Amino acid sequence: MQVNPSFRLAYVPGVTPGKWARVWGERLPDVPLDLLAVPAADGERTLREGDADAGLVRLPVDKDVLSAIPLYTETTVVVFPKEHWLAAAEDDVALADLADDVVFHPLDDTLGWTDLPGRPAIERPATTADAIELVAANVGVLLVPQSLARLHHRRDLTYRTVADAPQSQVALSWPQERTTDLVEEFIGIVRGRTVNSSRGRGAAQAPEPKAEPKKATARRPQPQKAGQKTGQKSGQKPRPNAAAAKRGKPRRGR
Structure with missing residues (x-):
């Protein structure tokens, strides 16, 4: 029995991943999303050790190992x-x-x-x-x-x-060496991409345009020459009238 892959998302206290989790369930219903709550101090370690595929963590993180997309800054x-x-x-x-x-x-x-x-x-x-x-x-x-x-x-x-206090910035982060299709899918979700513009495995493939049937081109009738009857080809001698053929030459008197 084949088990569908899951996507493990870590998140630190104060971050609510619910809205993104709902979109994930709509776009990739066959891939379970495992939410992993971790202490704020363990967010980066969880990603570095491979215990999660991506995480909603607080900056800063080690940019030599982890990629990060800032999402918002808190008051x-x-x-x-x-x-x-x-x-x-x-x-x-x-x-x-x-x-x-x-x-x-x-x-x-x-x-x-x-x-x-x-x-x-x-x-x-x-x-x-x-x-x-x-x-x-x-x-x-x-x-x-x-x-x-x-x-x-x-x-x-x-x-x-407190207006003049330092502020905390929340980011989506993941290991640089493990930027998988599922990671790309979650990046698209947090950035608000539509299904068609997503880069991950859930991206909808646009159908190829159907070839339009070739239209039959009507042959233009050739201009009729003077004295030529309808249906008579050019260069063809006119056929004698049937009645005239019967009459033939005038008979000789007996």
């Missing part, structure tokens, strides 16, 4: 308790506004800080989820992409946009 927000003084801010918050706050820097941070604002915590939380728990305990605040703030939503927490 950065600061997460804090609803009783925090930042809750009174109606507009964007600036990094300078966090100078007196403890700002957590989890080990799975996705913003790539070079100079973290605020006051450092005693130790770095292992994960963003752990940092959220500390924020809920009113120990400090956390800066994350907006999708992660929504993923870890709690009723006792809220967030505000």
Whole structure:
């Protein structure tokens, strides 16, 4: 029994591949799409080790090994308790506004800080989820992409946009040496290509144009010469009239 190949797609927290997965199911119903949720820090490793065919990961990635197509850039927000003084801010918050706050820097941070604002915590939380728990305990605040703030939503927490903070960029990435037809198919889906313009195996082949039947050309009638009867070929002597042939020459008198 032949097993149909599957396409393994890794994705990191905050990324929702559902809309692309639905299109895949419509275009390639015979190829299962296996969705693999991985921690943010493991996105690149998963692709390098061949555990997934492609991935929706956060940049940067090693461009010497992996190809990447940037898809979108996320807004950065600061997460804090609803009783925090930042809750009174109606507009964007600036990094300078966090100078007196403890700002957590989890080990799975996705913003790539070079100079973290605020006051450092005693130790770095292992994960963003752990940092959220500390924020809920009113120990400090956390800066994350907006999708992660929504993923870890709690009723006792809220967030505000931080306009001057670093931002996280999400990309479709895959190993350069394994750019297969199925990878090309998924690239077409995330880029919004139609089926006919796709480069992958699901691309529809345009039917060859049918040859039009040759039209019969009517022969033009040859012009009739003066004194020539209809149906008489050119150069042919006229046939004698039958009645005249019977009459023949005048009979001699007996």
